[in-house]
Amino acid sequence: MRCLLDAAQVGWIEKESGGGRCHFSSLLGDALDLSNDTLSQNDFLQLVRTDFRSRVDASVLLSDHGDSKTAIEFPIAVSAGEQWVRCAYAGEHGGKALFSVLLLPKGGEASRRQVNDILQQQKHISRLLFSFLKTKDLKHVCENILKELLKRFHADRAYIFELNESEKYHSCVYEAVAEGTSPQIDMLQKMPLEESPWWSGQVLNKRPIILNTLDDLPPQIVQERNILDAQNIRSLMVVPMMSTESVYGYMGIDMVRESRNWSREDYQWFSFLANIISICIGLYYSRKKAERESLYYKELYSHMPIGFLRSRLVRDGSGKVTDCRFEYANQMAEKLIGLACEELAGLRASDILSQEEVNTSLSIIRSTSPEQKLQYKRDRYIERTGVHCKEIDYLSGPDEVITLLKDETETVKANEESKQHERMLDNLFRNIPVGIELYDPEGSLRSINPKDCEIFGVRPDEVLGINIMDNPLVPEQVKEKIRNRQPVDFRLDYRFGLLSDYYNTSFEDRDTRKDIVAKYVPLYDGGNRLLYHLCIVIDNTDTVNIQNRIHDFEHIFSLVADFAKVGYGKYNFDTQTGTAIPQWFRNLGEPVHSSVREVAGRGFRYVHREDRKHMYAFFAAARNRRVDSYQREVRVKGPADRKWRWLRIDMIVNSLADGSTEVIGVNIDITQIKETQQSLIVAKEKAEKMDRLKSAFLANMSHEIRTPLNAIVGFSQMLLSQEAFEKEDREHYMQIVQDNSDLLLQLVSDILDLSKIEAGVFEFNYADVPCNRLCREIVMSLRMKTQPGVELIFDEPAAECVVHSDKNRIAQVLVNFINNAAKFTSKGSIHAGLVPHKNDVEFYVRDTGVGISKEQLGHVFDRFVKLNSFIQGTGLGLPICKSLIEQLGGRIGAESKTGKGSYFWFKLPYRIKKRTIIK
Numbered sequence: 001m002r003c004l005l006d007a008a009q010v011g012w013i014e015k016e017s018g019g020g021r022c023h024f025s026s027l028l029g030d031a032l033d034l035s036n037d038t039l040s041q042n043d044f045l046q047l048v049r050t051d052f053r054s055r056v057d058a059s060v061l062l063s064d065h066g067d068s069k070t071a072i073e074f075p076i077a078v079s080a081g082e083q084w085v086r087c088a089y090a091g092e093h094g095g096k097a098l099f100s101v102l103l104l105p106k107g108g109e110a111s112r113r114q115v116n117d118i119l120q121q122q123k124h125i126s127r128l129l130f131s132f133l134k135t136k137d138l139k140h141v142c143e144n145i146l147k148e149l150l151k152r153f154h155a156d157r158a159y160i161f162e163l164n165e166s167e168k169y170h171s172c173v174y175e176a177v178a179e180g181t182s183p184q185i186d187m188l189q190k191m192p193l194e195e196s197p198w199w200s201g202q203v204l205n206k207r208p209i210i211l212n213t214l215d216d217l218p219p220q221i222v223q224e225r226n227i228l229d230a231q232n233i234r235s236l237m238v239v240p241m242m243s244t245e246s247v248y249g250y251m252g253i254d255m256v257r258e259s260r261n262w263s264r265e266d267y268q269w270f271s272f273l274a275n276i277i278s279i280c281i282g283l284y285y286s287r288k289k290a291e292r293e294s295l296y297y298k299e300l301y302s303h304m305p306i307g308f309l310r311s312r313l314v315r316d317g318s319g320k321v322t323d324c325r326f327e328y329a330n331q332m333a334e335k336l337i338g339l340a341c342e343e344l345a346g347l348r349a350s351d352i353l354s355q356e357e358v359n360t361s362l363s364i365i366r367s368t369s370p371e372q373k374l375q376y377k378r379d380r381y382i383e384r385t386g387v388h389c390k391e392i393d394y395l396s397g398p399d400e401v402i403t404l405l406k407d408e409t410e411t412v413k414a415n416e417e418s419k420q421h422e423r424m425l426d427n428l429f430r431n432i433p434v435g436i437e438l439y440d441p442e443g444s445l446r447s448i449n450p451k452d453c454e455i456f457g458v459r460p461d462e463v464l465g466i467n468i469m470d471n472p473l474v475p476e477q478v479k480e481k482i483r484n485r486q487p488v489d490f491r492l493d494y495r496f497g498l499l500s501d502y503y504n505t506s507f508e509d510r511d512t513r514k515d516i517v518a519k520y521v522p523l524y525d526g527g528n529r530l531l532y533h534l535c536i537v538i539d540n541t542d543t544v545n546i547q548n549r550i551h552d553f554e555h556i557f558s559l560v561a562d563f564a565k566v567g568y569g570k571y572n573f574d575t576q577t578g579t580a581i582p583q584w585f586r587n588l589g590e591p592v593h594s595s596v597r598e599v600a601g602r603g604f605r606y607v608h609r610e611d612r613k614h615m616y617a618f619f620a621a622a623r624n625r626r627v628d629s630y631q632r633e634v635r636v637k638g639p640a641d642r643k644w645r646w647l648r649i650d651m652i653v654n655s656l657a658d659g660s661t662e663v664i665g666v667n668i669d670i671t672q673i674k675e676t677q678q679s680l681i682v683a684k685e686k687a688e689k690m691d692r693l694k695s696a697f698l699a700n701m702s703h704e705i706r707t708p709l710n711a712i713v714g715f716s717q718m719l720l721s722q723e724a725f726e727k728e729d730r731e732h733y734m735q736i737v738q739d740n741s742d743l744l745l746q747l748v749s750d751i752l753d754l755s756k757i758e759a760g761v762f763e764f765n766y767a768d769v770p771c772n773r774l775c776r777e778i779v780m781s782l783r784m785k786t787q788p789g790v791e792l793i794f795d796e797p798a799a800e801c802v803v804h805s806d807k808n809r810i811a812q813v814l815v816n817f818i819n820n821a822a823k824f825t826s827k828g829s830i831h832a833g834l835v836p837h838k839n840d841v842e843f844y845v846r847d848t849g850v851g852i853s854k855e856q857l858g859h860v861f862d863r864f865v866k867l868n869s870f871i872q873g874t875g876l877g878l879p880i881c882k883s884l885i886e887q888l889g890g891r892i893g894a895e896s897k898t899g900k901g902s903y904f905w906f907k908l909p910y911r912i913k914k915r916t917i918i919k
Contacts, residue, residue, distance in 0.1 A: 002098070011101040012090065015041070015061070022061075028101050033079050049075045049082065060087060060099060073104065138284055139174065145277060146176035149253055153266065156181040156256035157233075160241070160277075161188075162249040163203070168193045170200070170249075181256050184231055199224045202238075203250045208271070209238040212261045234259040239271050241278040251277065307333035307389070307405030313365070314348065315399075321365050323348045323358070324401055336405050338384040361393070365401075379408070388412040435537030441530045443467045443482070455514070455539045457496075457506035466503055468533070473498060478520070482533060485522045487564060491540075492516040515540040521563055565669035571596050573623050574660035587647055587667045589638020608635035608644065615649075622653045622663055629653065633670065645671040705747055708740035753880050762887065764806040771801040771810075771834050771841060778814050779832050786822045786830060795833030801841050804911040805888055810843070813881040813892075817845035817904045820877065825849035828901070837907070840890070844905040852896035860894055881906070 002012060002025070011028030015021075022044045029037050032047070041061045048056050052074040059072045071088035084104040091098050146158035160174040172188035193200040198221045202209050211217065212235055217225050228236070231254070238252035251274045308330040314323040325348050329341045337344065339352070350358050364376050376393045390406040429436060435452030439445055444467050448460050456463075469479055473492055481488040494514045496505050505512075517538045523531045567587040569580025578596030585592045589606035590599050600619075604612055611634035621627040630651040635644040651665035715733045756762040779794040786792050803810075814832065821830045828848030835842045852860065861882040885892040885906045896902035 013099045015097045142174040155253045157254040239274045307336045309403035313399040437535040439533035567667045570664040572662040606638045646674040708744040711740040769807045791829045816877045821847035840907045842907045846903045848901040851898040
């Protein structure tokens with residue numbers, strides 16, 4: 001309500017109940033020359049003229065409520081004399097009585113009647129606005145307000161437009177018309193702002209549009225005048241409608257039957273009414289948004305997969321917390337606790353929890369100070385539903401407790417199952433009828449099971465720590481595979497008499513021999529780090545038990561088959577049954593808990609469609625025993641795979657004694673092999689490409705070397721054989737010899753640099769390099785090499801920059817950049833310079849030459865590549881520059897546009913690790 005009064009430029013007084021203080025709006029305080037916006041009721045009463053004090057005291061100060069139909073007028077003392085005000089009860093705000101205060105003009109009865117008319121209209125509009133705030137039909141209320149405007153101004157059309165700046169149009173959303181005036185709302189939809197630029201500019205710049213006649217429009221405003229003429233408008237008044245700081249629309253009123261000269265009071269009335277409607281519309285949409293958000297959070301709390309409980313602390317007469325009472329529970333909380341929200345609401349914690357649990361919670365709450373934010377986590381078992389929960393309690397307010405419950409039943413069961421598996425594996429380790437040895441990554445024995453001790457006649461404390469690489473009975477080729485972390489199966493004629501001092505055995509006969517079958521497998525963790533070397537040992541000496549032990553060995557082998565990514569399975573066509581090890585399922589992208597029948601019934605869904613056709617054809621033929629085997633490489637992409645994997649599948653068809661037919665298959669993941677093959681193909685193609693480039697380079701090099709040599713030899717012979725040359729011709733020929741000698745020297749230098757780089761013996765000399773001076777000297781020395789009309793300019797920075805690097809190599813790169821720019825720039829300028837950054841310095845050369853196409857730009861730093869065969873050069877300069885800068889710890893690049901010039905740059909750190917030879 002206070003916002004509405006402020007927007008309407010109406011003052012207000014807010015009075016505390018029970019003889020409290022009076023608070024004044026800033027508008028009223030300024031008008032009454034109040035130095036403070038808060039006065040006691042007695043101090044306020046002293047400002048009222050003496051003969052009115054009793055009426056003001058009785059009507060305003062002594063009453064905590066009032067009647068909006070009555071008002072009181074009285075004078076208040078101000079610095080200029082007296083100011084008459086009209087005070088009326090406006091409602092209640094935050095438990096305080098609110099009075100609207102209107103400053104009355106000086107001027108007698110006519111002014112009073114004018115004010116009364118305005119107040120009557122204000123009262124009527126206020127009732128409409130009050131309904132505005134309560135209604136759910138925004139359109140109905142807006143149209144009623146617009147109709148009131150028509151009556152107030154005897155106008156023909158009133159309307160509200162909304163702007164859409166993002167899509168650059170405005171539309172009429174509400175309209176009211178007088179009898180006999182045609183509506184325009186249907187034709188005023190999504191009108192582009194560009195069709196009325198002056199009108200749109202006025203509104204968007206928060207300026208009103210007031211036209212007594214259309215002649216008030218500036219002469220150059222043609223589009224808007226035509227639009228208004230088409231609607232038979234004679235006069236109009238439009239004011240922007242604001243939302244916070246931006247304009248979201250405008251409200252207007254049109255005169256069609258006759259024109260009107262708008263007064264200042266008309267504009268003020270219309271403007272403050274537009275402000276009030278803007279606020280009301282904003283409040284309406286805010287309320288709708290709040291309702292939507294409230295519904296959203298209610299739905300969120302209701303359906304989120306975590307139990308949500310809200311309860312309130314219960315305190316005794318002294319304020320001590322004694323319990324808490326439940327108020328709300330979402331669906332998940334109802335499910336976890338086993339009580340519906342209606343049953344739970346109103347119950348206390350002590351009604352459903354044990355006294356021990358309640359006391360524990362209360363002790364934590366009591367020990368938490370109001371400034372602290374209570375947050376308590378614990379595990380809870382709810383006996384009513386048999387659910388294990390993770391519970392989090394926290395105070396969301398002074399007395400409000402929020403409880404979150406997460407169902408941890410599956411996790412608890414999984415932990416228990418994991419412990420059972422650990423116990424089972426430990427039992428398996430101790431009782432499995434094969435020897436198990438675990439070695440650390442260095443080969444030292446860390447664990448040995450009882451069966452292994454029995455096989456070798458040792459005690460664990462006697463052998464733990466020995467290294468398998470020191471065992472004289474293990475062949476060297478087996479040790480080499482273990483060092484290379486390669487799985488290996490091996491068989492040993494284990495002669496205990498040859499162990500020397502490796503370890504002592506309990507066998508009294510040192511000539512004891514055993515036939516040992518062993519399998520070594522490296523064990524890795526999820527990060528592909530080697531954890532242990534696993535060695536599985538079978539004593540093959542006892543031929544009576546050999547079949548059982550081999551069977552156990554095969555069983556153990558299936559446990560470690562995952563590491564080799566080899567899957568094995570079989571399927572009977574007639575009984576439609578089959579078995580397979582887990583790796584067989586994993587290779588095909590299927591869950592390990594599936595059955596062979598399920599995988600076959602799903603049609604090997606993760607196998608590539610084309611490969612699947614071949615498999616279907618094989619199975620159809622195998623059922624009728626038309627084929628004996630199948631071998632093919634297929635592509636598989638399971639749910640967890642990011643790309644296609646390759647499997648090699650081998651299957652054979654077997655006829656059983658009962659007459660049924662089964663297929664036995666092995667699948668092996670050969671993705672790494674395929675990727676290696678592809679890498680070799682790419683490397684081969686790259687090598688062939690480099691070979692072609694080198695061949696082209698040698699052909700080009702022979703031409704590039706022969707050209708300056710021919711010039712040197714030819715002109716040298718001419719100078720030796722002819723003595724009658726004019727001095728000017730002789731100097732010209734000598735200059736040609738000198739230029740070609742320099743070119744030949746540069747070619748040889750580039751070849752030598754390339755050879756050093758490829759040999760890895762390129763030397764660098766590090767020192768502090770003054771970058772400004774180095775660039776200045778290079779630019780001065782190369783200015784004569786530019787083409788006529790091209791200026792070489794050094795963009796010198798204000799501050800001196802120093803890097804710790806190789807001065808000669810920096811100079812070599814800059815000279816190469818400038819020489820290249822000079823070759824391809826026939827007009828304009830070449831700029832060289834440097835730009836210091838936080839961690840490095842950027843050197844650059846920018847020219848206005850012919851530029852480089854986008855296709856060629858990606859190859860400028862490739863070896864043996866010349867982008868222009870008509871320009872002298874080896875195609876080695878830029879690749880050498882790239883190698884030099886990278887070995888100096890920097891980066892290099894180029895930007896260019898055809899016909900616009902090029903920009904070559906490199907960046908060097910201020911200081912890098914010192915290196916003298918790059919290998």
